[in-house]
Structure formats: structure tokens, C-alpha cells
Amino acid sequence: MPSHRLRPGEVAVELPAAYDVGFYFVGSIRTPWARREDCPKNSGESKAVCTIAVDARYAEGLRDIETVSHLIVLYFMDEAARDILLQAPNHYKRPHGAFALRSPARPNPIACSVVRLLRVEGTSLEVIGLDCRDGTPLLDIKPYFASIDAVPDATVGWHAAERK
């Protein structure tokens, strides 16, 4: 049984009975948005400064991070449905597959945002470019390498075709 009410055109899947792998929350993300409905629709929509608070246990993992201009941040969208594979967000005309969308709702709700690093103080990182609820659990931080991560001419055909 899907755990969330489906919109017309949406399709849910029966998820496996058990997880295959476990991960740790390595910190949490402080943002200006207390509730999911207050959040920007994507990470490019807000210039708000957010703080990534890394747990003290992982402090050594931050060595040299202050020299990096942009980070890839992976975080767990803990309020997202995990079983809706075909989705009909309000701002699109037709349903699309979860893997063709940046929606938080997906079997593994791991969000991936590119942020600009402003400042490091101890194990706290001030960044611009996040879109999540205050208190969202952190999974990983990586340096953004333009040589492998920047594809300025990438296109999303369905999105260009039907954006309202």
C-alpha cells in the first residue's frame, strides 16, 4: 500500500521488504525554511545562506575544504514518499518518471545540490544553493570539479517541451 495519497496519473510501486545498505547521518543542515512547503522549488531558486553543520566526529574529513569554491552536497529528504515512481507535480502538465525528475520523492530520497562555499568555521560550512527543510540530515560533501561535473550544454527535453 502506498504511504501517500496519489494524484491522478501517478503510479506507486511495492518497495522491497528490506533495505540493502545503511548510511550514517554525518551532520545536519540549517536553513531558513521550517516546513517542507516553505522551501524553494529547487536549489537554484534561493540565494539564502544556509549552514551545513558537520558532526564533530567527522572534523578530520574537512581538511582543506576551505580551498574549494563549490561543493556537491548529498542529503536525505526525510519527508519524501519513496514509492511513487510515476509523478505528477502540480507545476508540470503530464506525469514523469521519478528518475527523470529532481523531485525528492524517489526510492532513495537522496538530494544532490551544487552549492557555493562562503565560509568555514570549525565544522560549520556556510553555503548558498540549498533548498531543504531546516534540520535535514546530511549524508555527504564532495568537492565540485568543473572538469568532470560541469556540462553547460546539457538538456532536459521533456522539461523544455512542457514547462508552464
Place this chain on the structure above:
Amino acid sequence: MPSHRLRPGEVAVELPAAYDVGFYFVGSIRTPWARREDCPKNSGESKAVCTIAVDARYAEGLRDIETVSHLIVLYFMDEAARDILLQAPNHYKRPHGAFALRSPARPNPIACSVVRLLRVEGTSLEVIGLDCRDGTPLLDIKPYFASIDAVPDATVGWHAAERK
């Protein structure tokens, strides 16, 4: 006790006793590299065509993905150490923090690669831009949006300064 031998300058952490969240393997990745030591050093280093085989259970999640030129692929680096926070890879002069490196070794070994989508056949996606061992478990696929994901002028200071 760290599970892997440390190189000089490396520091390991005692990981928490339990995981905070569980994820599903939603498919697996077929690559030309049978062993970890055969893999390219990063996802930009090889033009080999790899296949992302999504489990049939999640087929509906792929709707419209064939219209997307580039994807963000998240996968689980299942042979990576998770406890080494300060790392001294052979090809760098000094140790760096796991969160300042793209090394698979990190508390949550979730790799994140940008790939070019060549072809979709059923639930199999042919792509260029992966760097992992054949059989690597798949966690997620997302469309790459140049508007939020492309930062061509991003810099990694420590890397530019000490690349051998």
C-alpha cells in the same frame, strides 16, 4: 578498529554503532572493469560505454528519461573503507579530508557521476562517464539541469596547488 590498513598521515574514526537510514539497490551498473584496481581514477578519464541496468520493479520511474542528455548517477562504492577521514592517496603529495576528496572512501560511500545518456532500451541505459567496478549497486538516477548543476568556473584550490 579501522578495517583497512592506513597509509602514513591517514586518520580513521570510530563510526557510530548503528546506521541512521536504509536504502535500496535499484539496479546495477555493468562496466568493462572487473576489479577495483582496473577502474579509471575518475569518471572523466574513460569514454567506455557502460550500462545502467535498472530493476524491472522500477520501470515506471524511467518515463521520459530518453529525452534527457545527461544524468546524475548515484551508486554505492561497496568496496570502499568508510572510516578513513584523513586520506593520503598515492597520486597526491599531502593528506586531505575525505569531504575535500572524490575518493570512494568516506563514511557514506555514495559516488556521484555526471554521465552522457546514449540510448535507452527497456530498463537499460547506455551511458558514458562512469568509473566503477562491474556490478556496482545503483542508488539513484536524476536528470542533469545545466541551470543548477553546471558551474564551469568552480575551483578546487588544494588540487590546483599540489597536483603532481
